[in-house]
Amino acid sequence: MRLRLVPAETNYDFFKFAPATFGLSVAAVLVSIVVFFTMGLNYGIDFLGGTTIRTESAQPVDVAVYRAALDPLGLGDVAISEVFDPTFGSDRHVAQVRIQAQPGEDAIAPETILALEAALQTVDPGMTFPSVESVGPKVSGELVRTAVMSILASLTAILFYIWLRFEWQFSVGAVAALFHDVVITVGVFALFQIPFDLTIIAGILTIIGYSINDTVVIFDRLRENLRKFKTMPLRDVMNLSVNETLSRTVMTSGTTLIALIALLVLGGDVIRGFVFAITWGVVIGTYSSVFVAKNIVLYLGVKRDWSKKSATAGTQFADIDA
The missing domain is CATH 1.20.1640.10 (Multidrug efflux transporter AcrB transmembrane domain)
Incomplete structure (x- = not known):
């Protein structure tokens, strides 16, 4: 059946x-x-240029607290967003921190990334950073x-x-x-x-x-x-x-x-x-x-008589199975 x-x-x-x-x-x-x-x-980091850092913490994400921890670094406008997913456990809280490319720099310096991670770990010492992606503005x-x-x-x-x-x-x-x-x-x-x-x-x-x-x-x-x-x-x-x-x-x-x-x-x-x-x-x-x-x-409209060739139609490959 x-x-x-x-x-x-x-x-x-x-x-x-x-x-x-x-x-x-x-x-x-x-x-x-x-x-x-x-x-x-x-636009994601691919098109804007800059660095995206993914954080994981056992504590709930508080965007205001994260932003306050990063303000002393003077990185300009930093976008912080919590990542929601039904597959995450109750003790897994994920956030994405996006920093646009800094003026005159092709990429954020490794020292800056380390300072940023250290600043976020003041919020939660157990915070981890499973991925860091950087793209320069030229790229x-x-x-x-x-x-x-x-x-x-x-x-x-x-x-x-x-x-x-x-x-x-x-x-x-x-x-x-x-x-x-x-x-x-x-x-x-x-x-x-x-x-x-x-x-x-x-x-x-x-x-x-x-x-x-x-x-x-x-x-x-x-x-x-x-x-x-x-x-x-x-x-x-x-x-x-x-x-x-x-x-x-x-x-x-x-x-x-x-x-x-x-x-x-x-x-x-x-x-x-x-x-x-x-x-x-x-x-x-x-x-x-x-x-x-x-x-x-x-x-x-289309031609109805396919037995005659049309000067305006490129149908020379019409009988090819593709």
Whole structure:
């Protein structure tokens, strides 16, 4: 007996609420852009430069007491935050102390780090420091540029691949959906001020890969149906294609989310931001594949007679299985 989360044959009308879903997507992108420019991201040490020290203590974290202990060192603005995790025992209290790069210095001197640790141990002599990470301001600036370039390069490569595999209308729809996913993900991180570091960039690139995979599956079925149903309205062919791949979409996304939710709850705070980015990406990527990419392709229109070559379509690789 086979498990089915979706009936074998479905006939949902995914265009029934197209104006509402597409309008919601446009609004979400615009709000995300506004939130990004007004609130900004909570950049991690990778992008700001400086030093992050992780502390563990048997005593409860008191941010005010920690800050008072560090004030005599004259380190400027020091960010102190308690780390919460359901896997921590009642006698394990973790905090993160972030010190931005000091003017004129590429990195905080080891003597300064030792003085900082000694100052914190006046609060709790048994306090330990399981990790210390330092990044210079020059390196952090290069990391920002590299992160932006990696995302743009991946979007450009996908645009070119989809154009070769299908037609330019499919490329525009796929890249628009990916842009939608990336912008809204960044907006969520800005809205909730979730720490944003290099691991989140890795998560965004993973989102791009996952989302385009789901989109290509739908586009492949759409191309097959365009050849099979030459007189059926394009909207109906798209609906049919999404319905035929719906079971695969739900099963793939569902099983992926099971593993990701387990990591999100039990994986610990160190990887929580990365896992959250991918978890959110699976949800928003599945949504955009169904409700964003195909809407744009419908609006732009596609060639229905695949027996004739188009001068504007790079479909010379259309029969390659990839």
